[in-house]
Amino acid sequence: MTGFFDEGLAGVVATWVAALVTIGVWAYLVGERRFFRLAQHLLAGLATGYFTVLAVREVLLPRLVEPMVSDPGGNLLLWPALLLVLAMAGAHWLARPVVAVPAAILVAGVAAFALGGAVVGTLLPQMAGALLPPGPVSSIVNGLIGLAITALVLLGFLHGVPRSRLMAGAAGTGRWLLLGGIGGWLGFLLVSRLALLVDRLQFLLGDWLGIAR
Amino acid sequence: MSEAGAAPPSAGRRYGSMSRPRGAALWWPVLLVALSIAILAGGAVPGGALQLANPDTARVSEVDEAFDALPDDALVLVAMDGDLGTYPEIRPAVRAALDDLLRRGAALAFVSVSVEGRAIAVAELARLGAVGVDADGLLDLGYVSGVEAGLVRLVTDALPPGAEGAMASTIEERGGGLSAFDLFLLVGGTDVGPRTWVEQVGTRLPQKPMVGLAPTFAQPELAPYLRTSQLVALLATVRDDAAYVESVGDDAEAENPADRLPSAAAMLLGMLVALVVLAQALGGALPRLRRPAPRPAVEDDEA
Numbered sequence: 245m246t247g248f249f250d251e252g253l254a255g256v257v258a259t260w261v262a263a264l265v266t267i268g269v270w271a272y273l274v275g276e277r278r279f280f281r282l283a284q285h286l287l288a289g290l291a292t293g294y295f296t297v298l299a300v301r302e303v304l305l306p307r308l309v310e311p312m313v314s315d316p317g318g319n320l321l322l323w324p325a326l327l328l329v330l331a332m333a334g335a336h337w338l339a340r341p342v343v344a345v346p347a348a349i350l351v352a353g354v355a356a357f358a359l360g361g362a363v364v365g366t367l368l369p370q371m372a373g374a375l376l377p378p379g380p381v382s383s384i385v386n387g388l389i390g391l392a393i394t395a396l397v398l399l400g401f402l403h404g405v406p407r408s409r410l411m412a413g414a415a416g417t418g419r420w421l422l423l424g425g426i427g428g429w430l431g432f433l434l435v436s437r438l439a440l441l442v443d444r445l446q447f448l449l450g451d452w453l454g455i456a457r
Numbered sequence: 458m459s460e461a462g463a464a465p466p467s468a469g470r471r472y473g474s475m476s477r478p479r480g481a482a483l484w485w486p487v488l489l490v491a492l493s494i495a496i497l498a499g500g501a502v503p504g505g506a507l508q509l510a511n512p513d514t515a516r517v518s519e520v521d522e523a524f525d526a527l528p529d530d531a532l533v534l535v536a537m538d539g540d541l542g543t544y545p546e547i548r549p550a551v552r553a554a555l556d557d558l559l560r561r562g563a564a565l566a567f568v569s570v571s572v573e574g575r576a577i578a579v580a581e582l583a584r585l586g587a588v589g590v591d592a593d594g595l596l597d598l599g600y601v602s603g604v605e606a607g608l609v610r611l612v613t614d615a616l617p618p619g620a621e622g623a624m625a626s627t628i629e630e631r632g633g634g635l636s637a638f639d640l641f642l643l644v645g646g647t648d649v650g651p652r653t654w655v656e657q658v659g660t661r662l663p664q665k666p667m668v669g670l671a672p673t674f675a676q677p678e679l680a681p682y683l684r685t686s687q688l689v690a691l692l693a694t695v696r697d698d699a700a701y702v703e704s705v706g707d708d709a710e711a712e713n714p715a716d717r718l719p720s721a722a723a724m725l726l727g728m729l730v731a732l733v734v735l736a737q738a739l740g741g742a743l744p745r746l747r748r749p750a751p752r753p754a755v756e757d758d759e760a
Binding site: 310 | 543677
């Protein structure tokens with residue numbers, strides 16, 4: 245049971261719609277594209293409607309419109325946000341520099357938060373964890389193996405520069421290690437997707453047909 | 458060639474420009490039917506030989522330790538950022554964790570910085586309400602836009618406009634930001650997940666314990682955070698999820714179970730099919746690997 249659908253008529257309708265759309269998507273596997281396209285359009289339409297409602301109800305109204313209406317002079321930082329919203333909504337009459345400055349601040353801010361977080365929250369702690377392994381010898385060996393693999397894979401990205409036979413061998417080893425890593429990750433992805441497929445089948449057999457509860 | 462030429466014109470249009478091996482369209486229904494039979498057969502033989510749960514319960518113990526360390530009447534933030542495409546895989550473990558926390562007397566506040574996560578949070582809140590969870594133990598902090606920037610704002614201001622109730626008052630008394638919470642339960646998806654929370658919130662509130670719940674494909678990305686203790690616990694494989702659900706208390710025998718783990722028999726069959734396909738592909742590739750690779754024109758050792 246997904247637990248998302250109640251026992252009433254709405255739940256029955258939702259279960260049937262979900263089951264039919266699932267089968268419609270799977271119909272693509274045997275070459276039937278019409279149901280698949282219908283499901284695609286349904287998804288795109290529903291997602292657009294949902295995103296719009298979410299943006300209006302949970303972002304624009306409580307975070308932008310209501311504060312500006314209640315205290316226009318006290319929320320000066322919201323005016324650039326309003327300009328951006330107007331520009332996104334197609335207000336081409338706005339002068340480009342007026343919009344460009346808040347847009348630049350927005351992009352730069354997002355990039356700074358993402359990059360800063362990646363460096364402080366991932367790169368530095370992971371380097372510290374790899375370079376200064378606490379605990380037993382096995383941790384040190386693991387760290388050294390990780391260091392060797394990292395170095396070899398980085399060498400694999402050396403293209404178009406003169407290098408010796410040894411370096412070429414190391415670069416080739418690095419590329420194979422990279423392929424091995426990607427293969428391992430694809431294995432995780434396979435298990436993940438298989439679990440999703442089994443879940444859908446269990447939904448059809450259990451929630452819809454009621455034969456595998 | 459002659460057979461392909463004799464095929465009806467609609468057959469070419471049906472598959473468009475995609476080239477498929479003959480009979481591929483038939484394999485999928487056969488696979489789906491086989492998996493269905495495995496689900497039905499596996500359901501008839503509960504437990505025993507086909508166990509999905511991981512016998513190594515180290516990951517489960519870490520989750521238990523994190524939950525055991527919570528104070529009485531703890532406030533737990535559930536960062537619901539799963540996505541609709543991968544959430545079904547971790548749904549049983551997420552629900553088991555929510556039930557586990559509620560049984561321990563914790564109050565849960567839900568927040569999302571991804572739009573799909575918000576839809577899942579609303580659905581889970583409605584489900585918890587429908588099964589009779591006390592409304593005072595639940596709080597909806599809503600959707601926060603801006604992902605990274607939104608997370609940084611949450612650190613100091615987590616309450617949305619108009620939030621009220623006992624839990625909102627407690628959060629307000631504790632400063633109104635994320636530091637009011639005793640633990641973060643991070644439910645991840647494809648785009649946003651524990652990594653984003655560790656990077657943005659963990660660096661600002663390093664003393665707060667974070668527990669991650671993520672789909673299997675995210676395990677290689679998230680495991681290093683466990684090693685550096687940035688995450689105190691992580692469930693990111695189907696086997697660990699199953700082990701955790703079993704440890705919390707498997708209600709599979711109940712008349713209306715809250716959720717269901719993936720069928721072990723179907724997973725086993727699917728993996729065997731995947732192995733056969735992989736072996737077939739490797740067998741086809743080996744002759745090509747034996748041949749010497751053509752030397753690239755630009756890359757040259759002696760250049």
